[in-house]
Amino acid sequence: MKIFLDTAIVDEIRAAHAWGVVDGVTTNPSLIAQSGRRFEDVVKEICAIVDGPVSAEVISVDAAGMVAEARPLAAIHKNVVIKVPMTAEGLKAAHALKKEGIRTNVTLIFSPAQALLAAKAGAAFVSPFVGRLDDVGHVGMELVEQIRAIFDNYAFACEIITASVRSPLHVIDAAMAGADIATVPYKVLEQCLKHPLTDIGMERFLKDWEKAKK
Ligand code: G3P
Numbered sequence: 001m002k003i004f005l006d007t008a009i010v011d012e013i014r015a016a017h018a019w020g021v022v023d024g025v026t027t028n029p030s031l032i033a034q035s036g037r038r039f040e041d042v043v044k045e046i047c048a049i050v051d052g053p054v055s056a057e058v059i060s061v062d063a064a065g066m067v068a069e070a071r072p073l074a075a076i077h078k079n080v081v082i083k084v085p086m087t088a089e090g091l092k093a094a095h096a097l098k099k100e101g102i103r104t105n106v107t108l109i110f111s112p113a114q115a116l117l118a119a120k121a122g123a124a125f126v127s128p129f130v131g132r133l134d135d136v137g138h139v140g141m142e143l144v145e146q147i148r149a150i151f152d153n154y155a156f157a158c159e160i161i162t163a164s165v166r167s168p169l170h171v172i173d174a175a176m177a178g179a180d181i182a183t184v185p186y187k188v189l190e191q192c193l194k195h196p197l198t199d200i201g202m203e204r205f206l207k208d209w210e211k212a213k214k
Contacts, residue, residue: 001174001175001179001180001181001182002023002024002052002180002181002182003021003022003023003171003181003182003183003184003189004022004023004024004025004026004052004053004055004161004181004182004183004184005022005024005025005026005050005183005184005185005186005189006025006026006027006031006163006165006183006184006185007025007027007031007185007186008027008031008032008034008035008037008042008046009031009034009035009186010035010042010045010046010049012186013025013046013049013050014049015186016186016189017049017050019193021189022050022052023050023052023053023181024050024052024053024054024055024079024181024183025046025050025052025053025054025055026054026055026083026105026127026161026163026183027042027043027046027054027055027056027057027083028055028057028083028107029057029059032057039056040072040073040076043056043073043076043077043080044076044077047076047077047079047080050079051079052079053079053081053103053105053124053125054077054079054080054081055080055081055082055083055105055107055125056073056076056080056081056082056083057082057083057084057107058070058073058082058083058084058093061085061087061089062089063089063090063092063093063096066082066084066089066090066093067093067096067097069082070082070084070093070097070102070104071100071102074097074102081103081104081105081124081125082097082102082103082104082105083104083105083106083107083127084097084104084105084106084107085106085107085108086106086107086108086109086110086114086118090106091106091117091118091121092121094106094118094121094122094123095121095122097122098121098122098123098124099122103124103125104122104123104124104125105123105124105125105126105127105161106118106121106123106125106126106127107127107129107163108127108129109126109127109128109129109143109147110128110129110132110133110143111143112143112146112147112150114126115128115143115147115150115151115158115160116147116150118158119151119156119158123158124157124158124159125158125159125160125161125181126147126158126159126160126161127161127163127183128140128143128144128147128160128161128162128163129163129164130143130144130162130163130164130165130170130174131164131165131166131170132164133164134166140164140170141162141170141173141174141177144160144162144173144174144177144179145177145178147160148160148177148178148179152178159180159181160179160180160181161179161180161181161182161183162174162177162179162181162182162183163183165182165183165184165185165188166185166188167188167191168188168191168192170182170188171184171188171192
């Protein structure tokens with residue numbers, strides 16, 4: 001499974017990229033706002049660090065506006081993927097952008113039928129939001145399993161990005177469900193890396209080594 005970092009904080013991307021585990025990056029308007037920086041500058045800098053898909057989200061609500069926003073963003077770097085919302089206008093934009101050779105990530109997916117339509121419209125990626133489904137009492141990961149089955153039934157090339165990931169368990173479950181990608185906040189990636197027994201084991205090895213040297 002590929003791992004994308006779900007952040008617009010460039011320092012986090014640099015740190016995780018150095019671990020050799022980052023295959024791409026996803027951003028959204030909330031994450032860009034948190035970074036406090038100009039959208040285009042952040043996207044450019046991320047593309048210089050990570051050699052993989054970098055999702056940049058449009059904020060227009062009409063297809064023509066989305067397409068107009070998408071073109072200059074896609075021109076920043078060949079790896080830029082345009083994130084469009086799962087609406088009728090978003091699908092229209094995804095369809096039009098595919099014809100221009102611009103890849104899209106259809107976001108805010110909460111049902112398998114939505115994912116099916118996005119794939120049919122020509123999206124390169126769909127982003128089911130598992131954490132937000134869990135928040136309202138649905139098992140979010142079941143959505144990923146359903147989309148996996150549907151895409152496999154018809155050999156859709158569209159890749160599934162498990163999004164709204166809140167914990168290492170989501171990462172494991174996404175991998176078990178056969179998601180192509182999990183997009184993970186930096187904090188969750190750190191949680192995946194760390195284990196108290198690893199720390200205790202390290203401490204013990206180093207102590208024993210010190211004793212052996214005496
Ligand atoms: O990838 C989408 C993600 O950024 C949304 O996460 O935690 O706001 O539901 P969250």
